Amino acid sequence: MAKPAWGKWGSWEETQGFLGKEIGKSIGADPVEKGSIRRWLEPKEFACPIHTDKTAAKGAGYNDIVAPATMAVTYGIGPYWAPGDKQEQPGDEPKQINIPVIFDVPAPCTLSFATNIDIEFFEPMLLSDEISCTSKLVAITHKELRVGKGAFLKQEDTYTNQRGEVVAVAALDIFRFVPPAEETV
Amino acid sequence: MNRATTANWNKQRYFDDVAIGDELPSITIPITLQRLVMEAGANRDLSLIHHDNDVAKATGAPGAYANTFFLMGMFERLLREWMGLQGKLKKISSLRMATFNAAGDLLRFHGTVKQQLDNKCVVLDLCAKSDRGITVTAEATVELPRRSV
Numbered sequence: 554m555a556k557p558a559w560g561k562w563g564s565w566e567e568t569q570g571f572l573g574k575e576i577g578k579s580i581g582a583d584p585v586e587k588g589s590i591r592r593w594l595e596p597k598e599f600a601c602p603i604h605t606d607k608t609a610a611k612g613a614g615y616n617d618i619v620a621p622a623t624m625a626v627t628y629g630i631g632p633y634w635a636p637g638d639k640q641e642q643p644g645d646e647p648k649q650i651n652i653p654v655i656f657d658v659p660a661p662c663t664l665s666f667a668t669n670i671d672i673e674f675f676e677p678m679l680l681s682d683e684i685s686c687t688s689k690l691v692a693i694t695h696k697e698l699r700v701g702k703g704a705f706l707k708q709e710d711t712y713t714n715q716r717g718e719v720v721a722v723a724a725l726d727i728f729r730f731v732p733p734a735e736e737t738v
Numbered sequence: 739m740n741r742a743t744t745a746n747w748n749k750q751r752y753f754d755d756v757a758i759g760d761e762l763p764s765i766t767i768p769i770t771l772q773r774l775v776m777e778a779g780a781n782r783d784l785s786l787i788h789h790d791n792d793v794a795k796a797t798g799a800p801g802a803y804a805n806t807f808f809l810m811g812m813f814e815r816l817l818r819e820w821m822g823l824q825g826k827l828k829k830i831s832s833l834r835m836a837t838f839n840a841a842g843d844l845l846r847f848h849g850t851v852k853q854q855l856d857n858k859c860v861v862l863d864l865c866a867k868s869d870r871g872i873t874v875t876a877e878a879t880v881e882l883p884r885r886s887v
Contacts, residue, residue, distance in 0.1 A: 582782070589780070596776040597808070598767065599815040602747055603823050609747070613823040621818075622827045623810040630782045650783045670806060670833040674826075 563659020577653030577688040579631035585620050585682045620678040625712045625721035629686030653688045654708035654727050662703050662729035672723040683715040703730025750822035753882040762820040762849035771841040774802050781807040804839040809874050813864050816847045826881040833876040843868040
């Protein structure tokens with residue numbers, strides 16, 4: 554039997570058991586604030602004043618500085634370490650960004666890759682907003698591709714602020730599969 | 739050439755001024771390991787393939803490569819510089835990677851107006867290119883204000 558390289562191992566029946574269910578929830582490590590916006594704009598050489606200047610943001614119809622819409626995915630990521638978590642030890646596996654459809658949903662697969670992303674934006678993210686992300690498994694489509702046999706798993710991430718307003722909804726398609734050489738031993 | 743951004747934030751684009759086939763001013767940006775490190779720290783996707791050349795090469799990539807958060811953010815910059823401050827990004831869809839956007843690449847982001855919807859929204863085709871060809875494609879929907887009549 555193939556050993557999982559990453560991603561939780563299990564049968565397709567177990568995968569099916571997660572369909573339509575919440576598979577993960579993260580609470581953003583930090584609220585929306587000027588420093589993290591500035592550090593996000595910096596590597597993109599992105600100079601838009603509604604993200605840095607209150608007067609410009611008000612002129613564009615916002616109550617205050619607004620974060621870039623695509624920052625929703627950043628503000629929804631939980632901490633990589635928080636008080637109470639165990640201290641990392643030499644030789645521990647490096648921490649990965651958590652993609653629940655890979656790491657928390659079992660499937661009889663050893664490899665995976667993302668194929669498609671859609672993201673729709675709703676309420677703006679204003680200073681001090683706290684963003685959380687709830688993930689659901691919304692579709693499983695079995696398929697055999699050149700790289701191997703597996704299934705497309707669609708993860709829907711809903712980003713919400715502390716008032717319960719939806720900020721963004723993203724759909725992520727991940728193909729999880731077994732390369733042909735590993736299929737039967 | 740050393741130049742500051744050419745975006746003019748005093749200019750607002752209106753729905754009335756847009757035509758199908760209009761091309762957005764493109765953006766060119768070198769992908770360096772330093773930029774990838776800055777980006778990983780800022781967007782919080784700390785997966786090693788995005789800032790560690792050895793790990794990325796072991797997976798078959800030419801080197802550490804940009805993550806989807808960076809590419810989405812660069813598309814937002816491309817759209818924002820074209821829209822002006824009152825435009826709104828509504829959707830990025832069908833974002834697909836064609837190949838790596840790796841350290842050492844020079845990336846150029848492009849956009850073209852494809853469709854007009856509901857007298858307020860504009861659909862655009864987006865892509866990024868490097869010496870490897872088209873590296874990522876997507877579609878975006880933005881909302882623009884109307885000129886008052």
